[in-house]
Amino acid sequence: MTLPAIDAQQVSKKFVLRHNRDASLKVRVLGLLHKGQREVLEDFWAVRDVSLSVAHGESVALVGRNGSGKSTFLKLVAGIHRPTGGRLLVGAQARIGSMIELGIGFHADLSGTENVYLNASIHGLTRAQIDDIYPRVVEYSGLGNFMDVPIKNYSSGMHMRLGFAVVANLDPDILLLDEIFAVGDEDFQKQCMKTMERFSAEGKTLLFVSHSGASVRAICRRVCLLDHGRLLFDGGVDEGLAEYQRLMAASQQPEAATRGRAAAEPDDVGKDWEDRTDAWALDLLAREGLQPHHRVLEVTCGTVAGSASLARYVGPTRYQHWEIGTALTEPLRPFDYLLASPLLSRVSLNAGVRSLAYALRVMPPNARIYTAWIDHDDAVDVGDTPPFTYPFSVVRAVIEALGLRATRVPDAKHPAGQSLLAFERPERP
Amino acid sequence: MAAETAAPARARAGEAVDAMIDRARERDSFARTIVAVFRYRELLRNLVAKDLKLKYRGSVLGFVWSLLNPLLMIAVYTVAFKFILQMRSEGFVFYLMLGLLAWSFFVNSVTMAAGAIVDNGALMKSLFFPRAILPLATVLFNFAQYLLTAAVFLPVLLVLYRVTPAAPMLLFPVFLGLQLLFTIGVALMVATGTALFRDVRHFLEFGLAALFWLTPIVYPLDQVPEGLQKIVLLTPMSPFIVAYHKMFFNQEWPGPMVWALAVGYAAAALAAGSAMMLAHEDKFSEQI
Numbered sequence: 001m002t003l004p005a006i007d008a009q010q011v012s013k014k015f016v017l018r019h020n021r022d023a024s025l026k027v028r029v030l031g032l033l034h035k036g037q038r039e040v041l042e043d044f045w046a047v048r049d050v051s052l053s054v055a056h057g058e059s060v061a062l063v064g065r066n067g068s069g070k071s072t073f074l075k076l077v078a079g080i081h082r083p084t085g086g087r088l089l090v091g092a093q094a095r096i097g098s099m100i101e102l103g104i105g106f107h108a109d110l111s112g113t114e115n116v117y118l119n120a121s122i123h124g125l126t127r128a129q130i131d132d133i134y135p136r137v138v139e140y141s142g143l144g145n146f147m148d149v150p151i152k153n154y155s156s157g158m159h160m161r162l163g164f165a166v167v168a169n170l171d172p173d174i175l176l177l178d179e180i181f182a183v184g185d186e187d188f189q190k191q192c193m194k195t196m197e198r199f200s201a202e203g204k205t206l207l208f209v210s211h212s213g214a215s216v217r218a219i220c221r222r223v224c225l226l227d228h229g230r231l232l233f234d235g236g237v238d239e240g241l242a243e244y245q246r247l248m249a250a251s252q253q254p255e256a257a258t259r260g261r262a263a264a265e266p267d268d269v270g271k272d273w274e275d276r277t278d279a280w281a282l283d284l285l286a287r288e289g290l291q292p293h294h295r296v297l298e299v300t301c302g303t304v305a306g307s308a309s310l311a312r313y314v315g316p317t318r319y320q321h322w323e324i325g326t327a328l329t330e331p332l333r334p335f336d337y338l339l340a341s342p343l344l345s346r347v348s349l350n351a352g353v354r355s356l357a358y359a360l361r362v363m364p365p366n367a368r369i370y371t372a373w374i375d376h377d378d379a380v381d382v383g384d385t386p387p388f389t390y391p392f393s394v395v396r397a398v399i400e401a402l403g404l405r406a407t408r409v410p411d412a413k414h415p416a417g418q419s420l421l422a423f424e425r426p427e428r429p
Numbered sequence: 430m431a432a433e434t435a436a437p438a439r440a441r442a443g444e445a446v447d448a449m450i451d452r453a454r455e456r457d458s459f460a461r462t463i464v465a466v467f468r469y470r471e472l473l474r475n476l477v478a479k480d481l482k483l484k485y486r487g488s489v490l491g492f493v494w495s496l497l498n499p500l501l502m503i504a505v506y507t508v509a510f511k512f513i514l515q516m517r518s519e520g521f522v523f524y525l526m527l528g529l530l531a532w533s534f535f536v537n538s539v540t541m542a543a544g545a546i547v548d549n550g551a552l553m554k555s556l557f558f559p560r561a562i563l564p565l566a567t568v569l570f571n572f573a574q575y576l577l578t579a580a581v582f583l584p585v586l587l588v589l590y591r592v593t594p595a596a597p598m599l600l601f602p603v604f605l606g607l608q609l610l611f612t613i614g615v616a617l618m619v620a621t622g623t624a625l626f627r628d629v630r631h632f633l634e635f636g637l638a639a640l641f642w643l644t645p646i647v648y649p650l651d652q653v654p655e656g657l658q659k660i661v662l663l664t665p666m667s668p669f670i671v672a673y674h675k676m677f678f679n680q681e682w683p684g685p686m687v688w689a690l691a692v693g694y695a696a697a698a699l700a701a702g703s704a705m706m707l708a709h710e711d712k713f714s715e716q717i
């Protein structure tokens with residue numbers, strides 16, 4: 001058995017955002033007198049329950065939107081931040097080279113040579129080791145003629161080139177790179193790419209953040225998609241990048257997906273739901289402001305399993321799945337969100353309400369239920385045979401009889417073309 | 430280098446984990462910091478060298494200034510005290526300079542150390558290295574200058590004031606070392622303190638000025654009213670300065686009280702400084 005190079009088990013990182021803080025005693029003292037002056041602490045989970053294991057010699061790309069926790073995860077691996085929870089194992093002897101930001105640790109008034117020595121020593125190299133790599137660094141950077149010039153006279157391109165040249169020649173076992181493809185000219189990017197290919201060929205472990213699909217495809221066979229600090233996808237490059245695109249699309253134009261809803265037939269709807277629900281549900285929860293402690297109950301109809309990516313996103317301990325009409329393997333746990341995708345489109349109101357009544361028993365006062373629903377205000381037939389079509393007035397009356405309030409959710413359509421209903425307790429603010 | 434080679438074939442779960450460290454649980458200790466600082470000694474060396482180089486870069490006389498400055502200071506103080514204030518006391522400038530040199534090393538180190546962490550936020554956020562290196566480097570940079578000046582100064586003063594070398598002067602390196610440890614301790618405290626509360630910097634301006642006058646630098650300890658002498662001797666920098674006065678100015682051995690205080694303060698400052706640093710260093714990258 002070989003140990004992985006990096007082994008993250010349910011790793012979380014919480015930052016405390018200090019509103020109103022200027023790190024002074026004044027704030028503390030005034031805070032005793034005035035509530036408004038007090039610093040307000042807000043927990044922010046930059047990384048939540050991320051489990052992923054990187055084998056030696058593997059190259060993994062971290063993708064995700066801005067603020068999804070990619071850089072924070074790199075910093076956790078590098079040892080810059082300490083994880084709040086979980087286990088994050090790295091080889092005790094492994095040399096970790098990191099390039100979180102280019103050119104950090106350079107001093108403008110020092111010459112190129114002096115900066116190479118300073119920078120390499122920040123990475124923990126000894127004098128002898130630096131002497132050893134120095135010629136290679138110079139050659140790699142192509143700045144041989146400028147090494148005795150203070151780097152304040154360098155262009156930003158030369159600056160980056162020198163920074164990367166140092167990191168590329170550190171000969172680390174694990175290399176962490178944060179979006180180096182976003183900067184530099186084409187030559188520089190080509191050189192980066194070549195270096196990374198060389199690294200993987202040499203069997204080094206590579207963990208990098210990138211927004212560039214092309215470079216991800218060129219370098220690695222595995223993509224991890226992060227969103228709101230959670231690991232949404234972990235697998236092949238094509239699927240991973242497709243997931244990422246879907247996520248981007250969903251967040252940019254939630255209404256675009258609803259086109260052609262009139263044409264949607266109930267049967268298609270059911271299938272579509274399963275196909276498209278993942279990204280959509282994740283986006284809905286993100287919009288709702290899903291908190292790390294929130295629990296989600298997913299109710300499905302006609303699928304054996306719930307959505308894997310939803311489970312991963314919410315976290316295994318806070319996610320529960322229930323297929324309508326099947327016996328529960330464990331009692332329903334209280335939830336903050338219930339996503340009942342097919343409740344009113346694939347089962348009769350009768351069956352839907354029966355399940356709902358069951359879930360109501362564990363529904364906390366603040367919880368909310370979302371269900372997709374085909375809007376049939378003109379429907380007169382409220383029979384229990386498919387296609388199930390109910391006017392909103394009927395649904396509302398039944399839901400109110402259960403002691404809940406039913407509302408249509410504006411601007412939140414399911415990609416399959418259905419409207420969305422929210423049920424909540426009347427006293428919920 | 431690779432953890433792989435260290436990974437034992439005897440792959441029982443517990444042992445396997447031993448070859449890896451858990452980022453969530455690794456905790457720094459005093460001993461581990463010492464080891465880490467030693468591992469990063471090249472960084473420490475480079476940081477000190479950087480400051481020394483940058484200090485004189487672009488000036489014509491360069492590092493000659495380090496030697497020239499004290500000489501000019503002797504001239505200024507001699508004019509001020511001997512001719513303007515008409516002070517009778519023989520060798521007053523000698524006495525004054527002994528204290529002043531040691532004091533400036535302390536004050537410059539502590540003032541610089543206040544910014545050692547907070548002014549290096551970007552470094553802290555993107556690279557991993559032992560955080561204690563930064564305040565340590567500021568102290569060593571000032572220490573290097575102190576040694577340089579002392580090396581020029583002391584012989585000049587001894588010749589100027591016709592003092593014959595005496596045995597107690599051999600203790601100079603010992604108290605130099607104690608003062609260095611004490612200063613490192615205070616620097617760690619101040620660097621960490623400033624990271625937690627920026628107020629520390631502002632307080633330092635006042636605090637160090639107050640401390641200056643509570644330390645026998647411009648006045649001899651025996652001129653202080655009887656009741657206050659104990660208090661003045663107890664202020665943190667006094668034992669070191671008094672020791673220098675004793676060995677060079679009076680050519681006597683420092684008394685047991687001076688020894689006890691110097692050793693005690695050095696140990697206490699180092700312990701408190703390291704404890705503060707260890708308790709907060711893993712938050713620097715987030716809070717700065």
